[in-house]
Amino acid sequence: AQSVSQHNHHVILSEAASLELGCNYSYGGTVNLFWYVQYPGQHLQLLLKYFSGDPLVKGIKGFEAEFIKSKFSFNLRKPSVQWSDTAEYFCAVSPNTGTASKLTFGTGTRLQVTL
Amino acid sequence: GAGVSQSPRYKVAKRGQDVALRCDPISGHVSLFWYQQALGQGPEFLTYFQNEAQLDKSGLPSDRFFAERPEGSVSTLKIQRTQQEDSAVYLCASSLEWGQGDPGYTFGSGTRLTVV
Numbered sequence: 556a557q558s559v560s561q562h563n564h565h566v567i568l569s570e571a572a573s574l575e576l577g578c579n580y581s582y583g584g585t586v587n588l589f590w591y592v593q594y595p596g597q598h599l600q601l602l603l604k605y606f607s608g609d610p611l612v613k614g615i616k617g618f619e620a621e622f623i624k625s626k627f628s629f630n631l632r633k634p635s636v637q638w639s640d641t642a643e644y645f646c647a648v649s650p651n652t653g654t655a656s657k658l659t660f661g662t663g664t665r666l667q668v669t670l
Numbered sequence: 671g672a673g674v675s676q677s678p679r680y681k682v683a684k685r686g687q688d689v690a691l692r693c694d695p696i697s698g699h700v701s702l703f704w705y706q707q708a709l710g711q712g713p714e715f716l717t718y719f720q721n722e723a724q725l726d727k728s729g730l731p732s733d734r735f736f737a738e739r740p741e742g743s744v745s746t747l748k749i750q751r752t753q754q755e756d757s758a759v760y761l762c763a764s765s766l767e768w769g770q771g772d773p774g775y776t777f778g779s780g781t782r783l784t785v786v
Contacts, residue, residue: 559712587773589774589775591777597779598673598674598761598777598778598779598780599713599761599763599777600777601774601775601776604773604774606773645712645713647712654701654767655701655703655718655720655765655767655773655775656718657703657715657718657726657729658703658705658713658715658763658775659715660705660712660713660714661712662710662711662712663710663711663712
């Protein structure tokens with residue numbers, strides 16, 4: 556069974572600071588990797604995903620993530636955060652089966668960006 | 671519709687009451703998933719449908735939980751004899767058949783169930 560670990564539970568940053576949120580997964584096979592964001596009162600939205608190919612993935616709103624297979628990691632980065640990035644961020648993994656399959660989520664990281 | 675629609679948005683149930691939560695996926699999405707999100711946690715998988723077939727129900731926490739998707743579109747998650755530990759947000763997600771478009775999952779806004 557797969558599992559996902561997000562080490563940072565609550566991160567507070569000032570606007571314009573750089574962001575890196577850690578995500579490590581455990582699974583014995585090939586995986587698809589995702590980062591979702593949940594703004595207060597809103598539904599989960601996809602930030603970016605990795606299926607194959609270039610391990611550096613660029614997503615929406617200036618976010619990117621790098622898949623490092625040897626470290627089983629998929630850390631999320633943003634060079635300069637904005638107040639509007641305040642939200643909960645979830646890393647998720649699914650087996651790469653070539654079809655839709657269940658996601659396993661981490662417990663989430665709450666990001667608070669101060670002005 | 672444009673997104674995954676879930677109803678009701680909020681449900682308060684008395685302990686022991688049965689509840690039914692509805693998910694209306696994006697038209698044409700063959701895969702449908704239900705997740706349970708407890709407060710302060712990430713979503714946890716409950717069950718998965720491909721069209722009307724329930725292919726995986728390994729995440730359903732007890733036999734009080736039952737899901738169906740009889741015509742391969744709308745799905746209902748039913749919880750019988752609700753307990754306080756059932757209080758959570760129930761999320762629905764749908765997906766196209768992979769290979770027919772950009773793979774990925776679209777989530778609904780969820781139903782927040784509070785059992786009192």
